[in-house]
Amino acid sequence: MTLFLEMYEGVQKRKRLDVVGISEVVTVFIDAFASDADPLLALAPLRAMDEYTYTHSTNVCVLNLAQATAMGITGTLLHDIGIAAMLHDVGKLFIPEEVLNKTEKLTEDEWAIIRQHPVTGAHYLLDIPGVPRLAVVTAFEHHMRYDLKGYPPVKVNWQQNLASQMTAISDTYDSLRTKRIYRGSKEFQHVETVLRGAAGSQLNPQLVENFLQIMARYHDLETKKAEQSS
Ligand SMILES: [Fe+2]
Ligand SMILES: [Fe+2]
Numbered sequence: 387m388t389l390f391l392e393m394y395e396g397v398q399k400r401k402r403l404d405v406v407g408i409s410e411v412v413t414v415f416i417d418a419f420a421s422d423a424d425p426l427l428a429l430a431p432l433r434a435m436d437e438y439t440y441t442h443s444t445n446v447c448v449l450n451l452a453q454a455t456a457m458g459i460t461g462t463l464l465h466d467i468g469i470a471a472m473l474h475d476v477g478k479l480f481i482p483e484e485v486l487n488k489t490e491k492l493t494e495d496e497w498a499i500i501r502q503h504p505v506t507g508a509h510y511l512l513d514i515p516g517v518p519r520l521a522v523v524t525a526f527e528h529h530m531r532y533d534l535k536g537y538p539p540v541k542v543n544w545q546q547n548l549a550s551q552m553t554a555i556s557d558t559y560d561s562l563r564t565k566r567i568y569r570g571s572k573e574f575q576h577v578e579t580v581l582r583g584a585a586g587s588q589l590n591p592q593l594v595e596n597f598l599q600i601m602a603r604y605h606d607l608e609t610k611k612a613e614q615s616s
Contacts, residue, residue: 477507
């Protein structure tokens with residue numbers, strides 16, 4: 387927790403990122419995944435945390451690791467996918483606070499500033515020694531969409547990286563869950579509808595199926611736990 391808060395404060399003060407610190411957080415998650423009877427149990431404690439930036443980044447990290455683990459990815463690639471998730475929104479920290487925290491409707495100019503965070507983040511990460519290339523790519527591509535109709539604009543034959551596609555799913559899921567419109571099975575149904583609706587346009591359809599299988603398992607686990615405790 388402290389490592390992360392330090393990291394974000396550091397970015398705000400335009401200091402260097404603590405790459406070693408981030409790497410340790412990801413390793414802790416991966417170890418927890420390897421030792422737990424069910425790796426998805428690692429998702430639960432994250433729900434209790436409150437600091438927004440930390441929560442969002444760590445949630446996306448855990449969700450990416452869950453997706454990648456389910457696909458049989460291990461080792462350095464798994465680690466880099468986790469780091470990429472942790473750093474995907476790093477460019478947001480260069481958005482002026484009054485724009486980032488604005489509660490009223492954003493103007494077109496303000497949206498334009500928000501839409502710069504993938505490019506700003508990728509540029510920022512490029513300069514930092516120890517940051518995996520995959521994190522630079524993911525920061526750049528996470529709002530690109532599967533059909534490449536997102537931002538930043540790219541040429542038609544651009545190949546969006548798998549890590550960026552996973553991050554887009556984790557990101558969508560985390561924002562749905564943060565709104566907390568529904569709970570329990572209604573929440574799961576809602577997530578399923580939204581993600582299936584975005585499969586093939588905004589999101590990679592195979593990765594969406596992989597993600598929903600994980601979520602279905604997690605949901606079953608939670609339901610069983612709730613039944614046992616009632
Ligand atoms: Fe973003
Ligand atoms: Fe994000």
